[in-house]
Amino acid sequence: MLVWSGRFKREADIPAAVSFEMIDAARNKMRVKASYIMVVVTVVACIGTIISGKKAANRHESLTSINMAKKARWKEEKQQEAEDAKRP
Numbered sequence: 748m749l750v751w752s753g754r755f756k757r758e759a760d761i762p763a764a765v766s767f768e769m770i771d772a773a774r775n776k777m778r779v780k781a782s783y784i785m786v787v788v789t790v791v792a793c794i795g796t797i798i799s800g801k802k803a804a805n806r807h808e809s810l811t812s813i814n815m816a817k818k819a820r821w822k823e824e825k826q827q828e829a830e831d832a833k834r835p
Contacts, residue, residue: 752776 752773755761803809 752780 750756750758750761754769754773754776
């Protein structure tokens with residue numbers, strides 16, 4: 748963690764006794780780096796979602812049309828099952 752945070756260049760440079768303050772500072776620096784990475788990943792995911800949504804809108808796809816098609820398919824399946832059950 749001390750190397751990843753940039754406190755030391757190599758593992759060989761780390762002294763045998765390290766103060767709590769140094770470890771705490773390195774831990775805080777790693778937390779900040781991790782939060783920056785999460786912010787970047789979130790922004791990239793949002794941009795990807797926007798692009799995907801715009802492409803779906805251009806294809807005239809929407810959640811409403813998908814759900815209506817699914818419910819129509821379920822209704823047809825239910826009717827088919829009812830017809831099959833009526834036949835002896």
